[in-house]
Amino acid sequence: MEWLFPFGIGLLVGGAAVTVWMDRVGRKRRGLREIMSSAIGFRLATGPRVVALGGGTGLSTLLRGLKGYTRNITAIVTVTDEGGSSGRLRTEWGVLPPGDVRNCIIALAENDSALNRILNFRFDKGELAGHCLGNLVLLAVTELAGDFRLAVEEMNKLLAIRGRVLPVTTEAVTIAGIDSKGNRYRGELEVALHGRELKEVHLEPPDAKPLNEVVESIRDAEAIVLGPGSLFTSILPNLLVPGVAEAIRQADVPRIYVANVMTQPGETDGFTVYDHVRWIKDVLGQYPDIVLVNDTEVPGEILRRYRETGSEPVLINEREEVRLTRARVQVIRGDFLEITQGGLVRHQTQRVSEAIMKVARETKEISR
Numbered sequence: 001m002e003w004l005f006p007f008g009i010g011l012l013v014g015g016a017a018v019t020v021w022m023d024r025v026g027r028k029r030r031g032l033r034e035i036m037s038s039a040i041g042f043r044l045a046t047g048p049r050v051v052a053l054g055g056g057t058g059l060s061t062l063l064r065g066l067k068g069y070t071r072n073i074t075a076i077v078t079v080t081d082e083g084g085s086s087g088r089l090r091t092e093w094g095v096l097p098p099g100d101v102r103n104c105i106i107a108l109a110e111n112d113s114a115l116n117r118i119l120n121f122r123f124d125k126g127e128l129a130g131h132c133l134g135n136l137v138l139l140a141v142t143e144l145a146g147d148f149r150l151a152v153e154e155m156n157k158l159l160a161i162r163g164r165v166l167p168v169t170t171e172a173v174t175i176a177g178i179d180s181k182g183n184r185y186r187g188e189l190e191v192a193l194h195g196r197e198l199k200e201v202h203l204e205p206p207d208a209k210p211l212n213e214v215v216e217s218i219r220d221a222e223a224i225v226l227g228p229g230s231l232f233t234s235i236l237p238n239l240l241v242p243g244v245a246e247a248i249r250q251a252d253v254p255r256i257y258v259a260n261v262m263t264q265p266g267e268t269d270g271f272t273v274y275d276h277v278r279w280i281k282d283v284l285g286q287y288p289d290i291v292l293v294n295d296t297e298v299p300g301e302i303l304r305r306y307r308e309t310g311s312e313p314v315l316i317n318e319r320e321e322v323r324l325t326r327a328r329v330q331v332i333r334g335d336f337l338e339i340t341q342g343g344l345v346r347h348q349t350q351r352v353s354e355a356i357m358k359v360a361r362e363t364k365e366i367s368r
Contacts, residue, residue: 045071048360051221053238058229060103065349067108069357073163074217075104078237080175082188085131089139096148098138101165108161168238171208175237177201188233195232195267203240210241218247223360227258228347231268231276239283249285254359257288258352262345265310273316287329292355295333302343
C-alpha cells in the first residue's frame with residue numbers, strides 16, 4: 001500500500017498541471033476570440049458610409065445584409081404608412097407611424113433574431129389586438145421624449161444598433177396621386193391600389209422639411225441606395241420630401257437602385273425594371289447611376305402561386321437595357337433571388353449587399 005501515497009501525490013500534481021494547461025488554453029481561446037472580435041469591429045467601423053432610403057420589408061431586409069459589411073449605415077425611412085398597427089397609432093395618438101422604423105432598428109441590431117421575437121410580438125386579444133410590442137415601445141418613448149425623432153435616437157442607442165435609423169421627416173405627411181383622367185387618390189392604400197394608373201405623385205403638405213441629419217448623412221455618404229421596396233409607398237415618398245432629392249442629386253457618389261423582384265398587385269401591375277427607374281428619374285430629377293436587377297428565374301410552383309395574386313417577375317428586356325445604358329445607367333444583373341421557408345420571394349440580402357459594397361469600394365479606388 002506504500003505506493004498509494006506517491007500515486008496520490010502524482011495525481012494531485014498531474015491534476016494541477018492539467019488545470020493550469022486548460023486555463024492557459026482557455027485564456028488563449030478567449031484572447032483569440034477577442035482579437036477576432038476586435039478585427040471584425042475594426043473592419044465594420046472602417047466600412048463605407050452607406051445611406052439607404054426606403055420603407056417596409058424591403059429596406060429592413062437590405063439592412064440585415066449591409067450590417068455585415070459596415071457599421072456606417074444610415075437608414076432613412078418613409079413616414080407615410082397608414083395601415084395596421086402603425087395606422088391605428090397614427091390616428092389615435094397623432095404620432096408618426098412607427099412600424100417601418102421599428103423594423104429597420106431591429107434589422108440593424110446586433111442580435112436581430114432575439115429582438116424580432118420580442119419587439120415583433122403581436123397582441124391578439126383585447127384593446128391591444130393587432131398592435132406590435134415594438135410599435136408600443138416606440139410610442140411610449142415618444143411620449144416620454146416628447147418628440148418622435150428623439151424617441152428613434154433613444155432606441156438607436158438602447159439597442160446599440162450598427163448604424164442609425166432616421167425618419168425622413170417628423171412632420172405628418174400623406175402620399176397622394178393623380179391619374180390621367182384627373183382622379184385624385186390620397187393615402188398609401190389608395191395610391192397602392194391605383195399605382196399603375198398614376199401620372200403624378202406628391203406629398204401633402206408639399207413643404208414638409210426633412211431632418212437636418214437626413215440631408216447631412218446624404219451629403220456625407222459614399223454610396224446611396226434606393227430600395228428595394230414598394231415604388232409608390234416606400235421609395236418615392238422619401239424623394240418627395242423637399243431637399244432630399246436635391247441632396248441626392250448633388251452627392252458625388254454612386255446612386256444605386258435595387259429593383260424589385262416581383263410586381264405588386266395594383267401598385268405596379270405590368271411594370272418592368274425600366275418603368276420603375278423612369279418613375280424614380282421623374283421624381284429624383286435624374287436617373288440612378290446603377291440598377292441591380294435579379295437575373296434568376298422564380299421556381300415554377302412559386303411563380304404560379306404569385307401569378308394567382310396578380311404578381312409577376314420584374315424583368316428588363318434588351319431594348320430597355322440599351323435605353324438605360326445610353327442614359328449612362330449601369331445595369332448589374334445577378335442572382336439576387338431568395339425563396340424563404342414559407343415560399344415567399346425575397347432579395348438575397350447578402351449577395352445584394354456584396355454588390356453594393358463592390359460598387360462603393362471601386363468608386364473609392366477610382367477617386368483616390
